[in-house]
Amino acid sequence: MSIRAAQRQRALHLYRHGLKNLLSWAIRRDLFAQEAGRLRAEFDLNKDVDNVAQAARLLEKGEAKLKEYEHPDPYIVPYHPGGSLYARNPPFPKELKQQLDFGRETA
Numbered sequence: 001m002s003i004r005a006a007q008r009q010r011a012l013h014l015y016r017h018g019l020k021n022l023l024s025w026a027i028r029r030d031l032f033a034q035e036a037g038r039l040r041a042e043f044d045l046n047k048d049v050d051n052v053a054q055a056a057r058l059l060e061k062g063e064a065k066l067k068e069y070e071h072p073d074p075y076i077v078p079y080h081p082g083g084s085l086y087a088r089n090p091p092f093p094k095e096l097k098q099q100l101d102f103g104r105e106t107a
Contacts, residue, residue, distance in 0.1 A: 007055050014062050015043055024071035 001009075018039050026032040049055045078085035092098075 003052055007052070007059060010059050011043070011062075014059065014066060015039070018062075018066055021066060021069065021071060021074070024073070024075040025069075 019036060022032055022035050022039065026035055046055075046058050049058065076083045080086060
């Protein structure tokens with residue numbers, strides 16, 4: 001993998017995590033859209049940087065900024081591990097049978 005490809009992947013990772021962090025801070029959808037637009041504009045401003053060293057500095061600065069603004073209690077999708085609904089209902093015991101033809105049972 002070339003340095004440019006690795007930096008591109010790092011930038012995509014940074015952008016994606018920036019959006020996820022915004023979801024934790026901006027509860028209202030209109031505020032999220034506004035802030036996501038600002039974040040995208042910031043990335044678009046620096047997308048044509050050709051100098052590898054300058055791009056690395058910009059990525060390090062962005063990662064530090066993301067770390068600084070990280071939400072103390074980030075939003076977790078309810079059904080993912082750590083979410084409020086994860087493993088909420090235990091599985092049924094194997095002894096129980098499920099009746100799939102309810103109302104059409106044969107005698």
